[in-house]
């Protein structure tokens with residue numbers, strides 16, 4: 054058994070390893086090769102600084118390190134089901150953090166489902182829970198909440214206008230809601246209310262909600278209503294920090310379908 058970076062590993066091999074090692078995860082995580090390529094590109098994964106665990110040359114566990122300046126994000130970490138429960142994840146992830154330090158990274162962020170035992174490893178290696186991120190995944194037919202008929206209006210705006218309003222509104226995005234990450238998708242449709250105090254971003258016309266935020270309580274009901282009418286009653290609000298939107302949904306009796314922890318480790322500087 055040995056640890057090695059993923060530098061030079063083919064997309065085919067990465068895809069096979071990913072599909073094998075994520076087995077048993079509560080959400081569908083299977084990738085095809087073109088999806089793996091897109092994931093690596095959009096997340097800016099640095100394969101030369103991402104670690105794998107190999108047994109007889111075969112990848113049996115790995116982690117992906119995405120890089121944004123001096124900050125890192127774990128874009129996936131997993132162990133082959135046949136090799137789990139032997140503390141291998143701890144060894145792999147310790148090495149992953151050392152690799153991040155080689156890039157002079159100051160902090161690494163990740164998200165983990167609240168009931169995933171990987172949290173034990175992350176905590177042991179210095180990660181601390183920063184905040185909860187809530188997931189609401191509801192199909193229209195399962196949702197008692199219905200869009201209001203009147204009085205809800207958002208206008209389509211440029212991405213520059215959208216992100217400026219979001220920054221001014223004080224929204225602190227989790228990693229996959231960062232401006233640079235969201236801008237890597239196309240076609241994007243950005244919407245703001247009249248005074249720029251709430252907004253939503255869709256991939257394609259109403260197909261997939263990528264981002265939603267409000268900066269005051271009055272807008273929460275209106276924005277949820279607008280999203281529901283735009284997405285034909287479905288609600289797919291992922292990785293939402295606790296805010297007016299999540300408070301409104303909870304008030305309406307809607308529980309999050311899952312909770313993730315956003316965890317952060319601050320890395321010590323290596324003296325050269």
Ligand SMILES: CC(C)(COP(=O)(O)OP(=O)(O)OC[C@H]1O[C@@H](n2cnc3c(N)ncnc32)[C@H](O)[C@@H]1OP(=O)(O)O)[C@@H](O)C(=O)NCCC(=O)NCCS
Nearest residue numbers: 075078130131132137138139140141142143165170171173
């Ligand atoms: C989560 C995962 C990476 C853990 O891999 P692993 O090789 O089994 O982990 P380890 O053997 O190093 O054990 C990690 C910790 O979890 C504990 N643990 C392992 N299996 C467990 C289980 N089935 N139930 C409860 N705790 C468990 C271990 O005791 C250890 O804790 P400790 O260090 O305090 O003793 C692996 O289960 C996996 O790949 N799951 C699917 C993908 C996934 O969830 N990735 C993490 C996303 S954030």
